[in-house]
Amino acid sequence: xxxxxxxxxQAAQFGPILRVIIAAVGRLRVGPEATLVVDYLARFDRTGxxxxxxxxxxxxxxxxxxxxxxxxxxxxxxxxxEGAFLVALDERGDQLDSPGFAAFLRRTADSxxxxxxxxxxxxxxxxxxxxxxxxxRISFGPMVWPHMLVRVMLAEQLYRAAAILSGSPYHRGx
Numbered sequence: 001x002x003x004x005x006x007x008x009x010q011a012a013q014f015g016p017i018l019r020v021i022i023a024a025v026g027r028l029r030v031g032p033e034a035t036l037v038v039d040y041l042a043r044f045d046r047t048g049x050x051x052x053x054x055x056x057x058x059x060x061x062x063x064x065x066x067x068x069x070x071x072x073x074x075x076x077x078x079x080x081x082e083g084a085f086l087v088a089l090d091e092r093g094d095q096l097d098s099p100g101f102a103a104f105l106r107r108t109a110d111s112x113x114x115x116x117x118x119x120x121x122x123x124x125x126x127x128x129x130x131x132x133x134x135x136x137r138i139s140f141g142p143m144v145w146p147h148m149l150v151r152v153m154l155a156e157q158l159y160r161a162a163a164i165l166s167g168s169p170y171h172r173g174x
Contacts, residue, residue, distance in 0.1 A: 091144055
């Protein structure tokens, strides 16, 4: 009981909780990618809660009518709550190092936003209209990554960001 009270007290010093949504095209089936996403998001929730970050959840969308990127974009746009800060994961976006990503999370939480949503496109990428509508674009580098692997990379970076902000030794980058 005492530990839970101290965690709530720590979160209170940072203000409201910033909920994180990973809105992604496609279903991640049982396998190593799914296991990693679940593990890293659980770590993020544990580490981020005292900092006012989390919980994180994945919302999977699937266009079953064959409408392509435009239909997927509409489903992704509808996934987060109204007013969420929307980040499009796109190879043309800003490339951040891990401390920079952590600082972005902290600034977003401190801005008073309650929800932060990351949009992960399908095999054909993100709909241009959704990319243009996003509040920010972030890239994991100029290479194109499999959309299922991007979820793992994002989940790990969320945990790493929370570890950086908490002063944990997990991040040993320069």
